[in-house]
Amino acid sequence: MRFLISVLLLGLLAWPWPVVHAARAVRPVKTTAVEVRAEEPPAEPSYPDIAANDEPTPRLNGPRVVGTTPGREFIYRLPVTGAAPLTCTVTNLPPGLTFDAATGVIRGRVEKEGTTPVAITVRNRYGTARATLRIVAGRNKLALTPPMGWNSWNVWGTQVSDEKVRAAAEALERTGLAACGYRYVCIDDGWQGRRTPEGVMQPNERFPDMKALGDWLHARGFLFGMYTSPGPFTCGRYLGSWRHEEADARLYASWGVDYLKHDWCSYEGIARQKTPEVLQQPYIVMRAALDKTDRDIVYAICQYGMGEVWTWARQPNIGGNLWRTTGDIEDTWQSVSEIGFRHSPLARFAGPGGWNDPDMLVLGVVGWGEKTRPTRLTPDEQITHMTLWALLAAPLILGCDLTRLDEFTRRLLTNPEVIGIDQDELGVPATRRDTAQDGTEVWARPLADGRLAVGLFNRSNDTQTVTANWRDLGLRGRCTVRDVWQRRDVGTFDQVFAALVPPHGARLLLLRPQPTAPRSPRRTATPPANQHGNGN
Ligand code: GAL
Helix, strand or coil: CCCEEEEEECCCCCCCCCCCCHHHCCCCCCCCCEEEEEECCCCCCCCCCCCCCCCCCCEECCCCEEEECCCCCEEEECCEECCCCCEEEEECCCCCEEEECCCCEEEECCCCCEEEEEEEEEEECCEEEEEEEEEEECCCCCCCCCCEEEECHHHHHHHCCHHHHHHHHHHHHHCCCHHHCCCEEECCCCCEEEECCCCCEEECCCCCCHHHHHHHHHHCCCEEEEEECCCCECCCCCECCCCCHHHHHHHHHHHCCCEEEECCCCHHHCCCCCCHHHHHHHHHHHHHHHHCCCCCCEEEECCCCCCCHHHCCCCCCCCCCEEECCCCCCCCHHHHHHHHCCCHHHHHHCECCEEEECCCCCCCEECCCCCCEECCCCHHHHHHHHHHHHHCCCCEEECCCHHHCCHHHHHHHHCHHHHHHHCCCCCCCCEEEEECCCCEEEEEEECCCCCEEEEEEECCCCCEEEEEEHHHHCCCCEEEEEECCCCEEEEEEECEEEEEECCCCEEEEEEEECCCCCCCCCCCCCCCCCCCCCCC
């Protein structure tokens, strides 16, 4: 039923609205003492049954390994969840690092090369979680797991500003996303102003003080991402780094930049032929410029996969930590599915330190600066998007307005087991293991602890049964099966597991092979008795 209610608002409505259902709520009206007609808030939104990350027990999220170069600034905000108050204890830090229990951030400069198993304990009144975080200090040890964070492009386009970047960082904290491991806060195109006569790039009026912005992010334990392009101009027609690479890299380092996305736009005018040498040249130049700085800067190459970039992006004179494999993503099923499902042959090129990048997530409120809107993907397509990106070991870079995060999107982005799959330290991306005429596909990736993460996908327009056969997965015997989106153990299965999957939808499973019993004729599911704790 639809009806109008009248409300008298005295004073400004508080912003932000509660995270829950915010995107679906009636837009807040800023006014004083005027009559406002508002529609009745919609009923509870209906979305597929995926679990919320609201368990009270303490947990260390994100990766179990992080790298740094000795002598360079290191900032790591511990991603921990659980009911407040949480107490974190960190022991066995390598010399040069300290942990600030008040902010939850490890920082400093590691003195020597080497790997240190750092013991992390998270406690609250519900229990204690213990985990080991390996800090690896050495040359070229960045992005040992795919970067996670936020980038301005998919929501603000070139209309990004200092204010919007800070709002995104604050929202990462408020919504609990930072506590799940999202830590890079990246400005995309649209920050540039003019160069001084000496050639020093000035940010435009929307960025009054980049260094202050970098410091502000670092104080909160976030890392600072920046964007440029090798041609004279960017795709948004702002100034690029052509012939100013060293000055620009120096400038970024002075601002505290930790991540650089290096695009391609307008380099076309310079690279008339697309030979491998020509395609590589601008990335070699910027690599050399970055190496002259004293900062660890993750290097994100963005030339849409030209010249099979995955085959050369990691070579030492380029040292790409991630590389876009395709053109720009859009919030449509066609775009997400065409991009995501083409990555099986590319899997072998990615691994710790260098990742295939199928582009940023198009979940939540997006819009590229025009008019923002909730993603046009259906809820099941959104599940497929997140499932596939986690299986692919893709960078998880959010591209939405985080100040308007609805509950379903929050659940999609914060499931710690999905993030755990993406961030698995073995770093082996999924490959397609089976495909059928009916549009169903089975993908899988091995994890460091011996489990297998398996995606059951349905690319068709009808509900289908998708079957994972052990023989396609390289498994034998009995396996426990856990449903990752529902966060529950399903049972123990032999040879095969099948599930109904809605159109354009996905199921994400964790399979743990069981020791072979001497005689085990059973084929059916056994009760989900306590197979492997919380499955993470
Ligand atoms: C494109 C790039 C986008 C965005 C845009 C900015 O080339 O793929 O992700 O960075 O440039 O103009």
